[in-house]
Amino acid sequence: MSEVKLTATTRTEFGKGAARRIRRDSKVPGVLYGHGSDPLHLTLPGHELLLALRTPNVLIALDIDGESNELAIPKSVQRDPIKGFLEHVDLQLVTRGEKVNVEIYVHTEGDLAPGAFLLEHVLNALPVEAEATHIPESVTVSIEGLSAGDSILAKDIPLPSGTKLGVDGDTVVLQVLAAQAEEAAGEDSEGAESTEA
Numbered sequence: 001m002s003e004v005k006l007t008a009t010t011r012t013e014f015g016k017g018a019a020r021r022i023r024r025d026s027k028v029p030g031v032l033y034g035h036g037s038d039p040l041h042l043t044l045p046g047h048e049l050l051l052a053l054r055t056p057n058v059l060i061a062l063d064i065d066g067e068s069n070e071l072a073i074p075k076s077v078q079r080d081p082i083k084g085f086l087e088h089v090d091l092q093l094v095t096r097g098e099k100v101n102v103e104i105y106v107h108t109e110g111d112l113a114p115g116a117f118l119l120e121h122v123l124n125a126l127p128v129e130a131e132a133t134h135i136p137e138s139v140t141v142s143i144e145g146l147s148a149g150d151s152i153l154a155k156d157i158p159l160p161s162g163t164k165l166g167v168d169g170d171t172v173v174l175q176v177l178a179a180q181a182e183e184a185a186g187e188d189s190e191g192a193e194s195t196e197a
Contacts, residue, residue, distance in 0.1 A: 003059045003133075004052040008032075008042040010065055019088070028086045032062070032072055034093030040064070042091075050086055053077060057102050057135040060091065071095065073102070073132065094132035101166050103127050104136050106157065106173060110144030116179040117148055123173045126154065127166030136160045141174070148178035 011022070011029065019029045028049055032040040042064065052058050053074060062070045072091035080087055094100055103125035112119060126139060141157050155169030 003061055004048075004055075005061045005063065006044060006048055006052065007063045008044050008065075011041045011043045014041065023085070023087070028089055030089040030091055032070065032091045032093055034072075035095075037093070044089065046086060049089065053086075053089075056105060056137050059094075059133060059135070062091075071132065073100065073135070096133050098132045099129050100132045100135070101127065101129050102135055103166075105138040107138050107140045108143045108174070109140055110142045112143055112176060113145050113147040115147060117146075118177045118179050119143060119146075120175050120177055121173075122175060123154075123167075123171070126157065126173060128159065128163050129166050130160075130163040134160075134162055136163060143174065143176075146176045148176055151175035 008030075011018070013021075022029050022043055023046070026046045028044045028046045030042045030044050032042055042062075052060060057073055060072045060074070062072055064070060071094050073094055074089060075092045076090035077086065078088040079085065092100070106121065106124065106126050108119065128136075130136065136159075139157055139159060141152055143152070146152075151172050152174040153169060154165050154167050154171040154173055157173060159165070
């Protein structure tokens with residue numbers, strides 16, 4: 001997994017006004033918490049943080065005030081709903097070798113069997129337990145040849161070494177549905193219209 005270094009400074013001003021001032025300076029307010037310690041309020045570089053967060057479950061190496069170095073993973077990111085800029089970020093303190101619970105994206109490869117089928121992602125992200133410094137960005141599963149009624153369970157998805165499922169193995173992650181029902185309903189309504197005519 002990727003490790004990104006960011007320089008952060010502690011902050012003592014709180015509230016909406018202080019947060020707006022921080023964002024005006026192209027920075028992002030954040031909180032670092034975990035391991036039973038008091039939450040540490042930080043100011044982080046906006047552009048660098050935005051680039052780092054493009055990688056799912058990125059590991060962030062924080063240089064705080066030039067005095068301490070900590071490892072963290074993003075747990076909650078708030079964005080402006082219209083403009084999309086970062087408003088606030090919560091970071092979880094981690095250590096090398098520590099196990100953490102995260103969600104990783106599920107990608108598919110291959111083609112469904114010929115026919116009118118729909119692939120439903122019951123879970124877009126798979127809960128797993130992994131070492132903090134070795135969190136996989138995603139997992140890939142083959143859907144080659146699947147047809148209506150077929151499903152892929154959590155236990156069917158190959159996980160990297162050292163990564164364990166965070167859900168029951170029989171949890172449905174993907175399922176294939178027949179697309180006929182919707183088309184049939186459309187045909188019925190057309191038939192009803194011609195009857196009325």
